[in-house]
Amino acid sequence: MRTKLLLLLIYSVFLNFTIKAQKLASVFTSNMVLQQQSHTPIWGWAKAGKNITVTTSWNKKSYQTKANSNGKWLVKVSTPVYGGPYSINIKADSTIILNDVLIGEVWLCTGQSNMEIPMKGYKSQPIAGSVDAILKSANNNIHIYTVPHSSVTEVQENSKPSQWHVASPEFVANFSATGYYFGRLLNEMLHVPIGLISDCYGGSSSEAWMDPDGLKDFSEIKIPAKTDSIKDVSRTPTTLFNGMLNPVIGYNIKGCIYYQGESNYERPDQYEKLFPAMVKRWRQLWAQGDFPFYYVQIAPYDYAQLPPYNAGKKYNSAYLRDAQRKSVNIIPNSGMAVLLDVGEQATIHPPQKEQVGTRLAYLALAQTYGIKGFDYASPLYKSITIEGSRATIRFDHAENGLTSWNKPLQEFEIAGKDKMFYPAQAVISGSVIIVSSPVVKEPVAVRYAFKDFVVGDLFGTNGLPASSFRTDDW
Structure with missing residues (x-):
């Protein structure tokens, strides 16, 4: 024995x-x-x-x-x-x-809860139309993989075990809704196998996905020592990079889609530099050049509902949306999906995820895969010209004009030298907007939909919502 x-x-x-x-x-x-x-x-x-x-x-x-x-x-x-x-x-x-x-096209899907939320939804937080989409999801040419959660202070060579799965109701139900809708449209249009890697953590900050070298220019961000305890698993700098991102860096990808920013909303000035720095660092580490990077502008939401219940000034998440808007011109080979029409005042998780994935896919299909003949992007503020009491706003991605669906534009504001904003009259003239107010005789700045929660009312003729914006830097 x-x-x-x-x-x-x-x-x-x-x-x-x-x-x-x-x-x-x-x-x-x-x-x-x-x-x-x-x-x-x-x-x-x-x-x-x-x-x-x-x-x-x-x-x-x-x-x-x-x-x-x-x-x-x-x-x-x-x-x-x-x-x-x-x-x-x-x-x-x-x-x-x-x-x-x-063998096909591989995309990394990363960010916080709005990228992570699965097709079946979170408890009492639905995804619109998901039951039908899940039921019809069986597809041998879409394969999905989810990186398990891991927040650690020491960089890991490998992630926790997981498995690639063929798309089917059983597995799609638990996969990123935004990622799935993105991949579904790519597969439909390109007729090639699509691989989707979901690497997300709800509530995560941008700095949690960065390594110490990527954060070296941000002295105000404290990097934990290896022996430190992690008080906030999703917002401690470097910890998600260590446990979840570093282990998959090097897996050959075509590009990345990213939905994050809600957890940085109260620090928009920092985010304006931090976000492009994160993308630059990821590209350095992947060593695949400036691979396509398409991201989501966070949806409108009443952030004052969240602790510490800040309200007003730069706690208005419109400032974070504006930092994301500006990043399109800073980050090479990038694009931004706008959600100004689908935000929800009472929930930070808008249920309309098909629109999110579809708008990201439009960007990839046009800019990465070169499909021509369709108008794929939201109008983005380009410039302001002031003549007398009127301001003229011009846009990128508005070659075929702008529309408000025959309703009056109600979300424009205009200010003079006193920096006081007043509701403005805004009129569409082809591809430009003429803005004025009888209260402001000598305008210097215009803002559009610059609120925490707002429902956008300006669109491109393609039906995609224009981004909120400000022409000032106050």
Whole structure:
């Protein structure tokens, strides 16, 4: 009996050592999608010095490497044009086989709760039309992966285990609604497999997704020491980068969609610099150049409902929306989806997520995939010209004109040198807006929909809402 127990113990130790010694990064599983026509990295761990052979079925090619002194290894495999399913064979101490691998377009979907909220909704917080969409979601050419939550003070090489899944009601119900609607339209229009990686944490701040090097120009942001406790798991600087983002950096992606900003609303001046710095740093770390980055301008909401119940001045989230608006011209190869028509005063999670994913997909289909012939973007403030008592506002992305759906524009304000804003008369003239007020004889500034909660009433002829804006910097 003692001999059997000893043998069992030895076998258990050996098996445990083998499992620890040879494994793939968590993001590499069966059903995954790899970016087409690229040299895409695959990595894992084995015994130090162990020879690794990776064989891909689409070209029958084998790639050899050796695990370094820490046991890590990496190879870059060449991927063909879209297709599949294929298999990948990884051989070291034993053999790992990944089946049902597709080649297509891979997108990272990241941010806070409005990106994370699943198709089935949060408890008592619905997603409009989700039951029908979930029911019809089975699609062998859309595969989804969710990075598990992890907030830690020390950078991690690997994330917690998860699995790639083929789109079906069971799995789509629990996947990012914004991400799913984005990927669904891409698949419909491009006719290629789509891989979606959801890497989100509700309530997260931008700085939580950044590493110390990315935050080096922000001395006011305190980076926790490795031994510090984490009081706020989603808003402590660097902790989500450490546990959730760093482990997938390097997985070859086509681009990123991002929905975040609500947790930074009270610091718009900082965000104006922080957000572009985050994007720049991510691109440096991915080493894929200026990959497409499409993001969502946060929806209107009454933020004074949230602790610490701030109201007025720059606690008005319109300032954060304006920082995001300005970022389009700062971040190369970017675009912004506007939600000024779908915000909800009573909930920070607007249920109209199909519009969000669709508007992000419009940007990608036009700017990344080059589909022409459709008007894909929201009007964005471009310039102001003042003549006498009238201000003329011009827009980007309004070549086919502007509309208010034949209703009066009620969200424009105008101010003179006293910096006091008054309700303004605003008239559409083709692609410009003429703004005036009998109270302001010598205008110097105009604002549109510059409130915490507001329902936008200005649209492009394409039906997409114009962004809120201000022409001043007060």
